[in-house]
Amino acid sequence: xxxxxxxxxxxxxxxxxxxxxxxxxxxxxxxxxxxxxxxxxxxxxxxxxxxxxxxxxxxxxxxxxxxxxxxxxxxxxxxxxxxxxxxxxxxxxxxxxxxxxxxxxxxxxxxxxxxxxxxxxxxxxxxxxxxxxxxxxxxxxxxxxxxxxxxxxxxxxxxxxxxxxxxxxxxxxxxxxxxxxxxxxxxxxxxxxxxxxxxxxxxxxxxxxxxxxxxxxxxxxxxxxxxxxxxxxxxxxxxxxxxxxxxxxxxxxxxxxx
Numbered sequence: 001x002x003x004x005x006x007x008x009x010x011x012x013x014x015x016x017x018x019x020x021x022x023x024x025x026x027x028x029x030x031x032x033x034x035x036x037x038x039x040x041x042x043x044x045x046x047x048x049x050x051x052x053x054x055x056x057x058x059x060x061x062x063x064x065x066x067x068x069x070x071x072x073x074x075x076x077x078x079x080x081x082x083x084x085x086x087x088x089x090x091x092x093x094x095x096x097x098x099x100x101x102x103x104x105x106x107x108x109x110x111x112x113x114x115x116x117x118x119x120x121x122x123x124x125x126x127x128x129x130x131x132x133x134x135x136x137x138x139x140x141x142x143x144x145x146x147x148x149x150x151x152x153x154x155x156x157x158x159x160x161x162x163x164x165x166x167x168x169x170x171x172x173x174x175x176x177x178x179x180x181x182x183x184x185x186x187x188x189x190x191x192x193x194x195x196x197x198x199x200x201x202x203x204x205x206x207x208x209x210x211x212x213x214x215x216x217x218x219x220x221x222x223x224x225x226x227x228x229x230x231x232x233x234x235x236x237x238x239x240x241x242x243x244x245x246x247x248x249x250x251x252x253x254x255x256x257x258x
Contacts, residue, residue, distance in 0.1 A: 003254050005037040005194030007185065007218070010052065011044060012204035012226015013247055017152045018055050021225055023248025025060035030251040032062070037192040041185070041201070043071045043144040043158075043178045043208070045117035046094025069188045071143035071178025072099045075114060078141065078177050079103055086111040089133075091126065092143070093119025113140040115174070117149075118159045127162065134170040144178030146208050148227065155227065179205075180212035189218065200254070202247060204228045210240045219257070223247055 008014055014024040031038060040063060044052060049068040056063035076099055079088060088103055089110035094117060097105065113130055134140055147160035163174055178184050189199045196217035203209020204226030214220040222228065222240040225247070233240070244253055 002198065003036060003200055003219070003257050004198040005039070005189065005192035005200070006031060006250070006254070007039050007041045007188045007192070007199060007201045007213070008247075009179075009201075009203035009205070009209050010040055010042040010056070011149060012228075013202055013223055014040075014056065014061055015059050016226060018059065020059040020061065021246060021248075023246060027247045027250045028061050031254065034251070034254070036254065037194055039067050039069055039188045039192045041069045041179065041188040043117075043146045043149075045070070045072055045092055045096060045143050046119075048096050048098045049073060050098065067191070069184070069191060070096075070099065071184075072096045072116070074177040074181075074184055074187060075116075075141065075143045076100050076103060078175070079112065079114070083112050083139075088112050088114055090114045090116060091121055091130065092116025093121055110138060113138055115140060115142045115159050115163070117143065118157055118162065122159070122162060127166070131166060131169050134166070134172055140166070140172070140174050142174050142176040144184075144208075145176040145180060146178070146205075180208045182212065182216045185213045185216050185218055200257075202250060206232050206236055206240060211236070211238050214238075214241060221250065221253065 049070055050065045052068050053063045053065040087106040087109055089107040090105055145160040146158045148155040149158050167174055189196050200219045200221050201213035202221045204223050210220035210222045220241045222243045224245050
């Protein structure tokens with residue numbers, strides 16, 4: 001089946017620290033000219049959907065706020081349906097309150113804990129309080145399970161590095177809403193209004209972007225930029241459907257599929 005839609009990871013695929021990767025803008029534009037639908041699926045939790053769309057436009061990549069699917073957006077939808085009206089303690093590096101409209105944020109009397117992107121806020125004292133609250137019965141959800149993210153200076157730790165320890169101590173499995181959850185990819189495919197088997201996921205993270213997308217029927221495309229490490233590919237028991245040097249090569253690959 002010909003490719004009808006593409007889901008783009010952002011950081012490490014289209015931009016690095018919000019500076020465009022060479023050829024990214026031209027690649028996105030070329031797919032639009034071919035009539036391929038698109039959405040931008042990201043675990044970024046430090047910016048709102050509106051800010052991300054603005055950042056992409058500043059990098060020369062045409063993007064609309066409605067095309068941005070963030071872990072925050074997915075978490076907000078989950079909270080509204082699963083814990084309606086609950087008081088939420090949001091532990092996150094970045095102000096994304098605008099994408100949590102209608103959700104009561106209250107770190108002092110929380111009924112639900114939301115673990116977002118890791119930063120200085122994830123210190124020993126704060127994580128200790130998270131564990132204590134969970135042991136007292138307060139449920140926790142994570143915006144995503146990403147373990148690292150790519151900065152100009154190298155890889156940085158993210159929330160996924162902390163979750164296994166918290167789960168082990170509390171004996172609780174924490175629901176995660178962003179990538180690599182199946183719901184993240186299927187929700188984004190629904191937004192572009194394409195069938196999973198006619199949709200590609202382009203990412204720089206084999207474990208969080210590409211393989212989980214393939215497991216729900218999407219075509220996975222791994223780029224050798226951002227978080228990409230050849231050693232990870234070599235050690236993986238599963239392989240990406242396709243590997244390209246950068247997103248600049250995507251239009252040419254899309255032309256050969258289907």
